[in-house]
Structures are given as structure tokens and as C-alpha cells.
Amino acid sequence: DAGVTQSPTHLIKTRGQQxxxxxxxxxxxxxxxxYQQVLGQGPQFxxxxxxxxxxxxxxxxxxxxxxxxxxxxxxxxxxxxxxGDSALYLCAxxxxxxxxxxxxxxxxxxxxxx
Amino acid sequence: xxxxxxxxxxxxxxxxxxxxxxCNYSSSVPPYLFWYxxxxxxxxxxxxxxxxxxxxxxxxxxxxxEFKKSETxxxxxxxxxxxxxxxxxxxxxxxxxxxxxxxFGQGTTLQVKP
Numbered sequence: 001d002a003g004v005t006q007s008p009t010h011l012i013k014t015r016g017q018q019x020x021x022x023x024x025x026x027x028x029x030x031x032x033x034x035y036q037q038v039l040g041q042g043p044q045f046x047x048x049x050x051x052x053x054x055x056x057x058x059x060x061x062x063x064x065x066x067x068x069x070x071x072x073x074x075x076x077x078x079x080x081x082x083x084g085d086s087a088l089y090l091c092a093x094x095x096x097x098x099x100x101x102x103x104x105x106x107x108x109x110x111x112x113x114x
Numbered sequence: 115x116x117x118x119x120x121x122x123x124x125x126x127x128x129x130x131x132x133x134x135x136x137c138n139y140s141s142s143v144p145p146y147l148f149w150y151x152x153x154x155x156x157x158x159x160x161x162x163x164x165x166x167x168x169x170x171x172x173x174x175x176x177x178x179x180e181f182k183k184s185e186t187x188x189x190x191x192x193x194x195x196x197x198x199x200x201x202x203x204x205x206x207x208x209x210x211x212x213x214x215x216x217x218f219g220q221g222t223t224l225q226v227k228p
Contacts, residue, residue: 004157033214042118042204042218043158056215090157094214101213102148105157 002027004093004106012112013081021076021109025093031055032074033103034066035090043090049074078111086113116141116207120219128227133177133192135222137205140186145207147188148216149179152202161203164188175199200226 005024013019025032031050035043048056049068063079072093078085088110092103121136139145146165150158162173169181179190188205202223206216 031214033216035216035218040221042206042221043216045215045217048212048214050214055212058215092158092214092216102160102163103214103216105150105159107157110155 004091004104006089006091006106006109008109009107010110010112012114014114015081015083017081018077018079019081019111021078021089021091021111023074023076023091023093023106025072025074025091026104029093029095029104030072031094031096031101032068032072033092033094034074034076035092036060037088037090037108039087046076081113083113086111116143116145116209116217118205118207118217118219120203120205120222122222123220124223124225126225126227127195129197130194133190133195133199133224135190135203135205135224137179137188137190137219138186139188139205139207141207141209143209143211146209146213147179147181148206148208149173149177149188149190150204150206150218152204152221154201158204161190195224195226197226197228200224 033048034046037043045058047066052068068074088108091106094101117140149161164181172178205219
């Protein structure tokens with residue numbers, strides 16, 4: 001079975017531009033979470049979507065937004081890019097919300113802002 | 115609020131030696147705890163998880179961790195290090211109500227010397 005997939009793999013953008021990152025969860029998984037991992041740090045939670053509804057938001061500015069589609073895939077959008085947005089963006093999917101559901105991570109999208 | 119502290123950003127061991135990576139957590143509710151491994155330029159792979167069952171948890175690749183509530187710790191161990199264990203290790207905490215929002219530690223880089 002295919003794991004979590006993310007596209008694109010790498011991306012280079014200029015300050016002030018906008019970017020859209022995409023994630024396809026494992027088949028049957030309805031929960032998708034997004035994380036930002038700055039070089040040398042642990043991942044930071046950005047958003048969680050479950051059944052197309054936002055279920056959690058981390059401490060990120062409104063320039064960050066996301067949505068989940070009927071097929072449970074998800075997009076993360078970042079507007080007005082800053083140099084500090086350069087990071088590895090990870091998507092994770094899980095089969096449910098509560099209980100012992102574990103998250104499965106994709107390979108990430110490496111975003112470089114110049 | 116929940117948080118994770120990983121003691122030691124870099125740990126170096128010889129091949130065949132004991133691996134001990136330390137993780138302490140803070141949580142106002144019963145925690146779920148996880149250890150993930152990240153190889154260069156890859157996403158995160160789950161090593162093991164604690165979800166309020168047995169306090170000694172066995173994971174993949176010979177790793178195990180023990181949940182100690184009195185010490186608020188969840189240290190990761192492996193009896194004998196292998197060269198392939200060299201990677202970045204992250205401890206993470208969440209709660210049973212929603213496992214889609216993981217709070218990660220800063221990570222520990224494990225170096226294995228021949």
C-alpha cells in the first residue's frame with residue numbers, strides 16, 4: 001500500500017510569494033496533520049484536519065492556511081512568504097482522532113525562500 | 115499544556131554499545147508518548163508508542179522505552195548499537211483525546227562510531 005505522499009519534493013520561492021503544498025494520506029485515513037520542521041529543530045504542529053474540518057491549529061500566523069478535500073487529501077497554503085518560512089513541511093495521516101491512532105508521516109516538502 | 119525535553123542534542127556511542135536517549139515530558143493529562151526516527155532528507159518513522167497499556171514498550175529495530183510516571187520520563191534504549199542506527203531521534207507527546215497534534219522535542223542526533 002502507498003504511504004503518505006507529498007508534492008512537490010522541493011520548492012524555491014521568493015519573499016512575498018505564495019506557495020501551495022499538497023498531501024495525499026494513506027488510503028482510508030481521514031485525519032491529516034501538517035508540521036513545520038526548521039533545520040535543527042523538532043517538527044512544530046501547524047494544522048489538523050479531520051473529515052474536512054479543522055480540528056486543531058498551532059501557533060502560526062494567518063498567512064498559513066489549509067484545507068482538506070472530499071478524498072481526504074490536503075493542501076497547505078502560505079502567503080507572503082518570509083525567509084523564516086524556509087523549512088521542511090511534513091504531512092502526517094492517521095486513521096482517526098482519539099485512542100491509539102498513530103500518525104504516519106510523508107517524506108516532506110523542502111521549501112526554500114530566498 | 116504539554117511539552118517534551120530531550121536531554122542531549124548529540125549522543126555518540128560505539129558500535130555494539132548501549133544506546134540511551136533521554137526524554138522527559140510535561141503533561142496535565144495522561145500522555146501518549148512516541149519515539150520517531152528521521153534519516154537525512156526523509157520523513158519521520160515511528161519507532162514505538164506508549165498509549166497507557168504496558169509501561170515497557172518494545173518497538174522496531176530492537177528499540178524499547180519505559181514509561182515512568184514518577185519521573186515523567188520515556189527514555190529510549192537499545193542494547194547494542196548498529197551503524198544503521200545513526201539518525202535523528204524525536205520524542206513526542208500528545209493525549210488520548212486527539213492524537214493528531216504531536217508536540218515534539220528538539221531531537222537527539224545519534225552518532226555510531228565503528
